[in-house]
Amino acid sequence: MGYLSFSCRAESAVSTSNSLTPSPSSSSSSTTTTSKKQNNKEKEKPIKIQHFHYSDLEAATNGFSERKLLGKGSHGYVYKAVVRGRPVAVKRPSRPHHHNLPPKPSPMVSSSSSSASAPEFIISNNEVDNEIDILSKIQSPRLVNLVGFTNDSQDRLLVVEFMSNGTLYDVLHSSSSSNNNNNNKLPNWGRRVRLALQTAKAIDTLHSSTPPVIHRDIKSANVLIDRNFNARLGDFGLALMCHVDDYRLRSTPPAGTMGYLDPCYVTPDNLSTKNDVFSFGILLLEIISGRKAIDVTYSPPSIVDWAIPLIKKGKLMSVYDPRIAPPKDPIVRKQLALIAAKCVRNCRERRPSMSEIVNWLNVE
Numbered sequence: 525m526g527y528l529s530f531s532c533r534a535e536s537a538v539s540t541s542n543s544l545t546p547s548p549s550s551s552s553s554s555t556t557t558t559s560k561k562q563n564n565k566e567k568e569k570p571i572k573i574q575h576f577h578y579s580d581l582e583a584a585t586n587g588f589s590e591r592k593l594l595g596k597g598s599h600g601y602v603y604k605a606v607v608r609g610r611p612v613a614v615k616r617p618s619r620p621h622h623h624n625l626p627p628k629p630s631p632m633v634s635s636s637s638s639s640a641s642a643p644e645f646i647i648s649n650n651e652v653d654n655e656i657d658i659l660s661k662i663q664s665p666r667l668v669n670l671v672g673f674t675n676d677s678q679d680r681l682l683v684v685e686f687m688s689n690g691t692l693y694d695v696l697h698s699s700s701s702s703n704n705n706n707n708n709k710l711p712n713w714g715r716r717v718r719l720a721l722q723t724a725k726a727i728d729t730l731h732s733s734t735p736p737v738i739h740r741d742i743k744s745a746n747v748l749i750d751r752n753f754n755a756r757l758g759d760f761g762l763a764l765m766c767h768v769d770d771y772r773l774r775s776t777p778p779a780g781t782m783g784y785l786d787p788c789y790v791t792p793d794n795l796s797t798k799n800d801v802f803s804f805g806i807l808l809l810e811i812i813s814g815r816k817a818i819d820v821t822y823s824p825p826s827i828v829d830w831a832i833p834l835i836k837k838g839k840l841m842s843v844y845d846p847r848i849a850p851p852k853d854p855i856v857r858k859q860l861a862l863i864a865a866k867c868v869r870n871c872r873e874r875r876p877s878m879s880e881i882v883n884w885l886n887v888e
């Protein structure tokens with residue numbers, strides 16, 4: 525009930541208060557209108573998943589050249605290409621001889637390992653096949669959708685929609701240096717709430733599909749920002765479709781990324797949509813505070829160990845991103861932090877569902 529009032533207050537705040545209005549570069553009304561038009565267009569035209577020839581994608585990426593490289597994850601490398609007139613991202617599984625980039629924090633294959641040093645090349649085609657399997661069944665304007673894949677080579681390539689504006693991780697942390705001049709690039713509260721809501725909607729889409737899909741790797745680096753500055757959830761390498769193959773679910777070890785991983789998820793039978801809710805809570809704390817999920821330059825390094833005691837003591841102002849002014853509306857201020865706290869509750873049954881979270885955050 526209390527959250528409904530948050531929803532209304534936040535809605536009015538977004539439409540009337542400057543502090544919750546998206547920045548001029550993504551002007552509130554025009555961006556929303558554009559993205560709605562875009563979303564409708566995308567809904568009307570489902571993507572027809574295509575089979576590509578390996579050689580065509582090799583050519584489109586100039587032989588997987590460094591100049592076309594968008595980034596590197598634990599599974600491999602991602603390249604930009606244009607295929608049949610459409611900008612796409614081509615994901616290529618890792619091989620040790622590929623480009624020599626420094627590793628990023630990667631997902632762990634099993635939570636039983638408490639070590640921070642995740643294996644760099646943990647996957648083969650399995651994660652790519654899994655991603656193809658899941659994304660070929662679900663399409664949504666809130667997801668980084670599958671465009672196609674190759675079948676004619678051992679090196680299976682995955683082709684997904686190209687996201688031109690980086691990741692939520694970049695949006696929140698790329699100006700986290702001491703250089704204050706960068707702070708004017710930081711998203712304001714209107715934009716932060718919108719990105720949180722769009723991410724929540726993406727996860728809700730997965731959880732409410734039949735059968736439900738559990739993403740298992742919700743984190744800001746897996747939320748990509750499209751050309752209309754909307755958030756879309758990507759990277760389905762670890763996702764699991766429930767009720768499909770009981771044996772597979774029972775034998776799949778827990779996985780996720782350190783700092784986002786639900787501490788309740790220690791054996792395969794602890795798998796639940798509430799694991800994603802926990803990770804979303806971490807992501808929401810990240811959005812609220814501008815802090816990384818784990819940052820060893822702070823004590824405690826874990827965002828949840830730092831933020832939750834402060835929220836419980838009512839010290840909300842200490843949790844909000846110090847680089848920008850906190851939300852003006854005290855109700856918004858309180859409720860955003862409370863939603864995050866509910867998501868990361870130890871008792872997973874008491875965590876909200878993603879559809880409840882969507883309702884609470886729904887300011888559009």
Ligand SMILES: Nc1ncnc2c1ncn2[C@@H]1O[C@H](COP(=O)(O)OP(=O)(O)OP(=O)(O)O)[C@@H](O)[C@H]1O
Nearest residue numbers: 594595596597598599602613630631685686687759
């Ligand atoms: N669809 C896309 N459009 C544009 N850039 C992308 C796209 N997908 C991935 N990237 C870029 O490639 C990088 C690596 O992405 P990838 O999904 O392989 O790994 P990750 O999510 O960053 O890490 P991990 O696989 O360890 O979870 C991303 O950080 C992003 O910069």
